[in-house]
Amino acid sequence: MEKIKKVPITRLDKYFNEDDYNLQLEWAREYIEEEENFTVILYRVDKQRVNVDSIFFDTYGHSIKFLDPVELKVKYSIEDVENKTYNEGDQQSLTFQQTGNLIFTIVNQQLEELEVDISRGDYIAVPVNETQFEYFEVIDNGKKNVDNSHTIFGYKPAFRTVVCVTANENFDDN
Amino acid sequence: MKEDKIIKHINLTDKKIGDARREESYKEIGYDTAFLPKAVDYNDIIKSFIEFVNKEINLEHIKQSNNEKTKVKVYPFEGLKKFTEFMKTWSTSDEYGDVKLPFITIIRKPNVQEGTNNSGQWNIPGFPTFNYIKIPTINNGIEGNDLYKIPVPINVDFEFTVRLFSSNIELINSFNQKIIELFSSRQFYIFPNGYPMAMILEDIGDESKYDLESRKYYVQPVVVKLMGYTIPKDKFEIVPTVNKLSVSFSVDTDVDYKISKNLIKLDFNDDNTFSSNFYYKGLTTINSVVATKDLILNSITDLTNINTYKLYIKNILIENPTFPINVNRGSRIKIEITKPYSDKNSYLNLNGNY
Numbered sequence: 001m002e003k004i005k006k007v008p009i010t011r012l013d014k015y016f017n018e019d020d021y022n023l024q025l026e027w028a029r030e031y032i033e034e035e036e037n038f039t040v041i042l043y044r045v046d047k048q049r050v051n052v053d054s055i056f057f058d059t060y061g062h063s064i065k066f067l068d069p070v071e072l073k074v075k076y077s078i079e080d081v082e083n084k085t086y087n088e089g090d091q092q093s094l095t096f097q098q099t100g101n102l103i104f105t106i107v108n109q110q111l112e113e114l115e116v117d118i119s120r121g122d123y124i125a126v127p128v129n130e131t132q133f134e135y136f137e138v139i140d141n142g143k144k145n146v147d148n149s150h151t152i153f154g155y156k157p158a159f160r161t162v163v164c165v166t167a168n169e170n171f172d173d174n
Numbered sequence: 175m176k177e178d179k180i181i182k183h184i185n186l187t188d189k190k191i192g193d194a195r196r197e198e199s200y201k202e203i204g205y206d207t208a209f210l211p212k213a214v215d216y217n218d219i220i221k222s223f224i225e226f227v228n229k230e231i232n233l234e235h236i237k238q239s240n241n242e243k244t245k246v247k248v249y250p251f252e253g254l255k256k257f258t259e260f261m262k263t264w265s266t267s268d269e270y271g272d273v274k275l276p277f278i279t280i281i282r283k284p285n286v287q288e289g290t291n292n293s294g295q296w297n298i299p300g301f302p303t304f305n306y307i308k309i310p311t312i313n314n315g316i317e318g319n320d321l322y323k324i325p326v327p328i329n330v331d332f333e334f335t336v337r338l339f340s341s342n343i344e345l346i347n348s349f350n351q352k353i354i355e356l357f358s359s360r361q362f363y364i365f366p367n368g369y370p371m372a373m374i375l376e377d378i379g380d381e382s383k384y385d386l387e388s389r390k391y392y393v394q395p396v397v398v399k400l401m402g403y404t405i406p407k408d409k410f411e412i413v414p415t416v417n418k419l420s421v422s423f424s425v426d427t428d429v430d431y432k433i434s435k436n437l438i439k440l441d442f443n444d445d446n447t448f449s450s451n452f453y454y455k456g457l458t459t460i461n462s463v464v465a466t467k468d469l470i471l472n473s474i475t476d477l478t479n480i481n482t483y484k485l486y487i488k489n490i491l492i493e494n495p496t497f498p499i500n501v502n503r504g505s506r507i508k509i510e511i512t513k514p515y516s517d518k519n520s521y522l523n524l525n526g527n528y
Contacts, residue, residue, distance in 0.1 A: 045257075047264045055221050056252045057261045064257070120271045121260030137257070143270045 012155055024152045028159075029107050033073035040104065041133075042070045043123040044116065066123075070116050074162075076104035078126065078134070099166040102126060102136040105159050108145075118142075124164050136164035202368030209309055210322050212367040213407030219332065220282065222366035223400060224250045226373075227280055227336055230362075231352055235276055235345050246338070246345070249273075250280040275391060276340035282332060289329020291372065291401040297326050303411045311414070323411040327369075327403035333376070334398045341391045353378065353396050364400070371402040438463045446527050452509055454480075454520040462486075462508035463524075471499040471526040474509070479520040484510045498526070 009018070032038075049065035052058060079100025086094040102124060111117060124136045142150075142160035150159045190198050203211040233246040249262050263273045303323035311320050338349045356362045357375035364371055381393040438461055442448045448469065452461045474483065485492045486508040487501055501507060513520050 045260075047261060050261060052261050055217060055224065055250065057259075059257075119260075119264070121257055121264070141271055 009156060012153065016153055016155055021152055021155050021158075025107065025109060025158055028152075029109065032075050032105075032107065033110070036073075036075060038074055038076055038104075039127070040072050040074055040076060040102075041125040041127075042072050042116065042118060043067075043125065044070070044119065045121050045123070047121070069125075070114055072106060072114075073110065074104040074106045076102060076126070078102050099134060099136075101166070102134075102164040103161065104164075105161050107159055108157070111160075118160070118162055123167060124162075135167045137167040138162060138164050199368065199370065202365065209307055210410050210412075211306070211324060211405075212369075213410070214327075214367045214369050214403070214405050215407075216286070216330075216404065218366040219330075219371065219400065219402045219404075220250075220252060222364045222371075223282075223332070223334055223373075224248070224280060226362075226364045227278065230356060231278070231336070231349065233276075233278065233338070233345065233349055233352070235340070235342060246276050246278055246340075248278045248280065252280075252282060276338065276342060276345055279337045279339070281335045281337070283335075287331045287333075289331050289401060289403060291329040291331075291403055297328060301325055301409055303409065308415070319415045321413045321415045323413060325405060325409035325411075327405050329401070329403045332400040332402060334400060335395050336398065337381070337393055337395045339391060339393050343392065346392045346394055349394060350378065366402070369403070369405070371400060373398050373400045375399075440466060440469075442467070442528060448526055448528050450524040452522045452524060454511060454513070456519065457516060459513065460508065460510045462506050465501045465503055465505050465507060467528045468503050469501040469526050469528050471495075471501060471507070471524065472497050473525045474522055475525060476521060476523040478522070479513055479515055479518050480522060481512045481514050483512075483522065486510070 044067040046065040046067050050059060051063055079102075081100055082098045084096055084098050085092040086096065104124075106118075118138055118141050120138055120141050122138045122141075124138060125133045126136065128134050140161075140163035142162045145157045145160050148154055150157050150161065152158050189195075227248050227250075234243050235246055236243055247266050251259070251262075264271070266274060266277075268274050303325050305321060306324045307322045308319045309322060311318050338346060340346055340349075353375065357373075361372040361374055364373060376397040376399050377395075379395040379397070381395055383390055383393065438450060438452060440448050440450045440463060450463055452463075454461060474485070477483070485495045485499075486506075487499070488505045489508065492499065507524070509522065509524070511520055511522070
């Protein structure tokens with residue numbers, strides 16, 4: 001087994017340490033997961049089990065395979081619905097409404113506890129009301145969260161921001 | 175460069191040229207098919223192009239860390255679904271899910287154009303088909319030929335862009351050198367389903383990221399024009415041609431044949447009576463005669479090998495005939511019988527006055 005090198009974090013040591021970080025994280029999770037309590041459902045694509053076409057890498061029918069769905073508590077926003085047209089030429093016609101992107105922030109610790117990861121290509125379902133789900137496809141898994149805004153006071157990264165685009169409910173963005 | 179430059183494999187078999195090559199090509203097109211050559215469509219051409227990049231360009235790079243040789247991964251981007259993109263790259267991505275350098279992408283312009291393979295000439299209108307092969311057939315014991323006909327190929331021009339992404343200049347050089355070598359004699363052929371299709375090199379570009387404040391890597395796009403053609407499978411034709419005629423003769427040696435339905439006639443006697451012998455040969459069950467005079471039918475006698483009979487005058491059935499029956503001149507008298515022994519001849523006599 002590969003030995004993982006650990007480097008002690010000593011920055012901000014005079015007024016912020018691991019305990020403070022953990023406390024901040026606990027408050028953040030309490031706010032997101034208990035007070036706000038926005039739930040989305042993560043459908044992870046089981047890429048090893050999906051049969052794809054050798055040329056187009058496309059699936060036949062509804063043969064995308066998924067791992068067990070997981071409920072995630074996140075802080076999300078769905079961008080404005082846009083009115084667009086299929087015909088973009090001289091005479092614009094055939095309008096359609098395109099759901100805005102879903103952008104959500106999630107605490108890394110929650111994913112670690114659930115032992116799941118969000119990958120590009122996975123699907124997210126958002127229950128917009130009691131009967132309607134809106135489906136999205138992950139295009140940015142936010143895994144590289146080394147930037148300052150995803151840390152707590154620059155001490156350590158704690159969050160991920162995931163960006164998803166709309167997908168129809170058959171998980172098929174034709 | 176540490177690469178071994180000693181040639182390890184020498185091809186001892188000469189490549190076929192001229193008629194031998196044509197024959198080989200013909201066999202390739204017809205291989206594994208039922209007489210007709212294979213059809214060829216866009217998917218076959220695209221698949222063949224991807225194989226060309228994998229086999230002919232076939233780049234290898236050496237990892238700096240362990241000197242291990244690995245093949246440069248090729249990602250063909252057919253279709254723009256995000257899902258397909260992730261399915262292509264997930265197995266070779268790094269821990270963040272990003273594709274690792276170096277790699278090759280293949281992008282095809284979706285707007286395939288009318289072909290220039292035939293020097294811009296148009297096809298003959300109406301999708302005519304042309305003779306390909308004659309296949310002998312036997313239908314109900316009759317020998318003949320089916321003519322297999324094939325359509326004129328429809329020319330199409332594809333434009334592919336093959337890009338190498340790498341931070342290694344040696345790899346870029348190898349890629350460039352291979353491309354120049356492949357197209358050194360202007361054309362390079364690929365063989366979708368055995369059909370030769372020419373490709374020409376349109377452009378070698380440079381899209382490298384040289385910015386000081388961003389990640390630096392080389393991108394070398396190579397634009398290839400594929401002058402292909404499609405042969406739609408629904409345009410093939412199988413036409414039955416002239417079959418050999420089956421003519422047969424039979425000779426009847428039955429001496430009784432002198433009496434046939436055409437020979438049935440009315441025999442008029444001097445005492446104003448007449449008789450007519452109805453003869454039913456073999457399987458025959460119907461015979462008739464035309465009254466040449468006004469007649470009075472009196473009886474039907476001498477029934478031989480006859481169970482029942484039906485009498486028709488002017489094609490009208492006379493139910494339970496009660497003689498005498500008047501028959502006008504010109505009327506047809508028809509008698510239909512049933513036979514106890516269907517293979518034996520039957521007779522009856524029709525009698526009356528005139």
